[in-house]
Amino acid sequence: MRVLVTGASSGIGRAVCERLLADGHSAIGIARDFGKFPCDDRRFEAHEIDLADLDRLPTHLQNLVATYPALDAFVLNAGTGRFGTLEQFSYEQIRALIDLNFTSHVFVARAFLSSLKKAGRGHLVFMGSEAALTGTAQGSLYCAAKFALRGLAQALRAECARAGIRVTLVNPGMVQSPFFDELDFQPGPEPDNYILPEDVAEVIVQALTTRDGTVLDEINLSPQKKVIEFGTRKKK
């Protein structure tokens, strides 16, 4: 399989790439900075693109479609967590969060769908969250973007099934990753307080390798115990 993974430089996206490579597949990674994921595997190709720059994104995508006309699957995973009451966000911050966490995924899917439909097969995996299932205080924008991704995934699943394209939404609870580096909370320290990026990678690869004709529509994963630590923001 040849799989394009967004948000591939750290956390879940990196774990997905590592798992794909370990299983003998190829991965194309998208993120802004691969300095933190040096990988000399020849089956891994990295492209440094700012997905939140929606003005330039269509041109980048046109180049990617031309370079990779026959990909098997996409893991649309890039995203960032920003939390607070709605009025704490500037208008610019609101736009930036929705641009990255929702609209950039729509653009990537839109760019590649025609070639997938022509091929009569393909798989889109969207990275949702438990925040795609339940709205929570201080999470209005993050939840809104993830709910929107869930709606997109459901609609595309219905729209693209006849063309042989599968659509999966993955909804993890708290995953121990750099996601929390700039947040003032994180999962508790015990191993049953968090999911590992490798756990999420495992279910994604399972969804991708399920027999054609079967779709894992939505996958929800949670840490066994939901323990959250507050006041954890790392001092710079």
Ligand SMILES: NC(=O)c1ccc[n+]([C@@H]2O[C@H](COP(=O)([O-])OP(=O)(O)OC[C@H]3O[C@@H](n4cnc5c(N)ncnc54)[C@H](OP(=O)(O)O)[C@@H]3O)[C@@H](O)[C@H]2O)c1
């Ligand atoms: N951690 C959790 O508890 C959790 C739970 C549920 C869902 N999720 C979701 O899982 C996804 C991955 O999160 P993670 O936990 O793996 O966090 P992470 O380690 O911070 O990974 C985020 C990835 O997105 C990339 N990214 C961020 N802004 C970008 C931009 N403007 N353009 C291109 N790439 C960008 C980052 O790379 P660069 O910084 O190099 O650009 C990085 O590779 C997110 O969608 C998140 O909402 C996370």
